[in-house]
Amino acid sequence: MIALVQRVREARVEVDARVVGAIGAGMLILLGVHRDDTEKEADWLARKCAYLRIFPDEEGRMNRSLLDIDGEALVVSQFTLYGDARKGHRPSFVEAAPPDKANQLYAYFTRELSKHLGKPVPTGVFGTMMDVYLVNHGPVTLWLERKPATS
Numbered sequence: 479m480i481a482l483v484q485r486v487r488e489a490r491v492e493v494d495a496r497v498v499g500a501i502g503a504g505m506l507i508l509l510g511v512h513r514d515d516t517e518k519e520a521d522w523l524a525r526k527c528a529y530l531r532i533f534p535d536e537e538g539r540m541n542r543s544l545l546d547i548d549g550e551a552l553v554v555s556q557f558t559l560y561g562d563a564r565k566g567h568r569p570s571f572v573e574a575a576p577p578d579k580a581n582q583l584y585a586y587f588t589r590e591l592s593k594h595l596g597k598p599v600p601t602g603v604f605g606t607m608m609d610v611y612l613v614n615h616g617p618v619t620l621w622l623e624r625k626p627a628t629s
Contacts, residue, residue: 479519479583479626480559482509483506485532485618489552491602492609499600505532506612509587510559512573512576514626520587522624527551529595532618540618544595551591554602554610555584559588 483505490500507527530548533542534547544551557580561569575583581604592599602608 479512479514479523479587481523481527481622482508482556482620483527483530483532484508485490485550485610485615487615489610489612491552491554491600492611493603493606495555495609498603498608499552499554502551502617503547503599505530505544505551506610506614507551507591508556508559508610509553510556511575511577511583512560512626513575513579515575515579515583516626517583517586518592519624519626520583521590523622524587524590524594526622526624529621530620532620542591550597551595551599552601553556553584553588553591553599554560554608555604571629581605601602603607 486506488502490497512577529543531543532540533547535541548623557574563569588599588601
């Protein structure tokens with residue numbers, strides 16, 4: 479499972495020019511689900527995102543987590559994180575989970591992150607064309623990955 483995490487001042491996701499999820503200061507998480515992922519990978523990654531210290535303390539050091547700043551998280555599914563473009567010019571997505579499994583684990587990850595944060599976590603709409611807007615603060619962008627036990 480991959481989470482491309484961006485520290486944001488604000489972020490929102492729209493479907494058909496309608497806002498379906500929005501946050502203020504916090505974390506935009508683009509989530510990719512691998513074909514071999516299970517709830518174990520989702521549990522690990524949700525905890526990692528909640529406690530990841532990427533927000534500045536009084537001295538400007540990245541030393542605070544979403545929990546420390548009472549920040550928000552917005553989660554958007556993105557199967558293209560598992561795109562492999564090493565050969566040719568068109569990416570292959572054979573490593574990405576099939577839609578039913580990916581949607582189930584995307585929803586599970588979001589619920590687990592919500593439990594850690596103690597607040598609702600808005601999302602995009604799985605399987606739809608979305609427009610994602612963000613103000614990346616820093617900029618800070620991190621790639622977090624938990625490989626399935628079977629790989």
